[in-house]
Amino acid sequence: MHSKRAPWLLKLSAWGGLVFLHFPLLIIAVYAFNTEDAAFSFPPKGFTLHWFAVAAGRHDILDAVWLSVQIACYATVIAMVLGTLAAAALYRRNFYGKNSITLLFMLPIALPGIITGLALLNAFHAAQIEPGMLTIVIGHATFCMVIVYNNVIARFRRITHSLIEASMDLGADGWQTFRYIILPNLSTALLAGGMLAFALSFDEIIVTTFTAGHERTLPIWLLNQLGRPREVPVTNVVALCLMVLTMIPILGAWYLTRNGSDVAGDGK
């Protein structure tokens, strides 16, 4: 199946598609180092790190970064705990209502963010909770949970059940089996799910704009900047940094889970 040569047109489209996908991101990178003040222009006039220094000195940027980091941490922890519990419950047994629950867990990703955001905002108003960091964390944790759940349940399903039986057969009870057999085999998937959740939370804007109140996470800061053409250079720098920052956990998560054939229980 892979032995034939690809027709040149196909190869061109494929690589062309790849270029298309990365081109705008490269432009950001280029602009971040641009000397020109009104940095919409092309081609770039020169190379400088000046704007990085400016960005680093801006309090509003640093505050936004710190806020995003905090929120991402809280949301990730909640997501990892609840997502793993759900995955442990649903990966094997069949029970009444299982399909509905599986569908329920898909909803935060399947429905547009605007619905989740509005629903949460409405609920917070009704409960008279002031929108702020707590509400953002709640919103993020909800869909981050789904990411962790997907990663962990896929790994759970690959742990052949005979490993768990073997462990119990040798005298380990449920807790010991979890500790010595299940957890080591889950660890990379759990970590990957956590990293993806962190990146997702850090990046998130749609639900966040509804639940943020007066708080400004980094993406919200970036959104506000779009109405400030005179600050474009600094905005470019922040955009580049945000992009690079979130790529790291993504790459990490991919690296941890890339060995699909690394199946637990490859006993034969």
Add this chain to the structure above:
Amino acid sequence: MDISMTPYEKRARRGRALITFLHHRPGFYLALLLVPPLLWFGAIYLGSLFALLWQGLYTFDDFTMTVSSTLTTANLRALFDPVNADIIIRTVSMALLVSFFSAVLAFPIAYYMARYITGKKKAFFYVAIMLPMWASYIVKAYAWTLLLSKGGVLQWFLEHLGLEPLLTAMLSLPGIGGNTLSTSGIGRFWVFVYIWLPFMILPIQAALERLPPSLIQASEDLGAKPWQTLRYVIFPLAVPGIAAGSIFTFSLTLGDYIIPQLVGPPGYYIGNMVYSQQGSIGNMPMAAAFTLVPIVLIAVYLSMVKRLGAFDAL
């Protein structure tokens, strides 16, 4: 077996009693696992979702700009007003267009990835598609505002290639044109396609990967030329992947409110409508009523797409 207990065992004995208790009661153990996430989901997510939909039935007084809990179907009926219907049609048609063209663009890429490369090259491609997919949405949208602006990259390219008249001609087309590239319908279209493209590529690629090579060999053995194999064997089997990808492109476009604001001609999308209604105006019932549209449309779309096998391809 040795009966005498080690100190470890003595300590563990109490804990073990509890664990064995759970071992013999799988139902109870299951409940214990499920209660925390379900509680969160049920109370926070589902609860607020239903509360929102219920809000759609509340009344909004235009004079006092307040919401009262008198139940009315006025908001739902207002969805059919020409202005609102316009918004809905505009959004849905863009969502469908974007889905279709994303599929067209994604297919060759996915096909190349699945059938012609292996090993390190394939991993490279996979990462190369995954990164833009997960890269920050707002950064990508922002990048496009830079690209499309007057004096921006695209403008520069078009000038130097002497294609400016082409651009002006295109911009004067009704429907897809506009004053400038960044306030044109086609500009908005391309931004949407760009942002959702990876979501379309990966499911199609996964579906094509699952295609057993023996099917293609059988087709060739029976005398089919490459394009026939593509048409009769490969494409039909890729349809679940395309359907799965379209779920993302369709629903994400339907609910988006940031890109319509940033790029493209004036004209509300469902997303912006919802945002503005609940924002400055404070008409939460109307906003809620509007959210019903994507929910219903997505539910309908999902049921259609399910029959094409999309759920197995996710």
Add this chain to the structure above:
Amino acid sequence: MPAVQFINVSRIFGETKAVDNVSIDIQDGEFFSMLGPSGSGKTTCLRLIAGFETLSSGSIRIHGKEATKLAPYERDVNTVFQDYALFPHMTVLENVAYGLMVKGVGKKERNIRAMEALERVALGFTAARKPAFLSGGQRQRVALARALVNQPSVLLLDEPLGALDLKLREQMQGELKKLQRELGITFIFVTHDQSEALSMSDRVAVFNNGRIEQVDSPRELYLNPRTAFVAQFVGTANVLNSDLSLRLTGLAGSRSIRPEHIRLTPQPQADSSIVQVSAILKDIHFQGAATRYELALDGGERLFVSEPNNLAASLQTHFQTGQPVVACWNRDAMVALLEG
């Protein structure tokens, strides 16, 4: 006291009876096999002993103690799994020492004992490797060592030799038999391969559709099968139903006759004490040590005959397909079977 007792055990899944009212006593120190086709309930019975399945009715006793309520980790029973179930993230030594670790044995002591167990299966040199780097046969022996290091009184083996090639399988069969005799513990062995069960066991239980059709020593099973199923599952047999038996031999009731107990001659013999049946030779299969003949009787029924290819073969008459022949056998070579 029997090592394991099944007392009217049933395991029902919805509509299907995976195990249907099974009662057996497995004696201490015996090599006991559970033989049967897939889905016959033998594996389910094994898992019931180990504690991975719960029974629907009846009771299971291990060394006289009621085991039904005990979790797997509370039973003095260890299992060698069909897919070996070696923990991929641990080294071979850690795998073997696992049972000792979870019982709280100190690191130094458990490593010594694990190493001893590994040496006993001649795999001491693999101690630091991960299971992925072992061959199938090696993994199988590690699984064995892992189970035995815990000194269980009963060892359960769930088709452990299925994935091995023929030569290795035969070698392992001999080793397992020897090991069991040395250790003196009870081995309960599940397999669908009847020659395997026959060569290793003290007694074999033949399973069919969730029930046990016969429990006997291998010799008794082969020479005196009680039902048509056992006759045909253990070795090959010609099963003559009641009418056919009456027609050919004058005796009523179903009977079985082994192919190797039948002789072929071109002409009828002048001997009234043996059964003689005229037939047409339909097919000849050369099988190395023997030749198998397929005969068609007057009524269209098939009869199989197996003759050894020994030195006298060159003196044997050469048969040809289509040739009329006479099949002869002794009356007492036939075994009467239970009806139904």
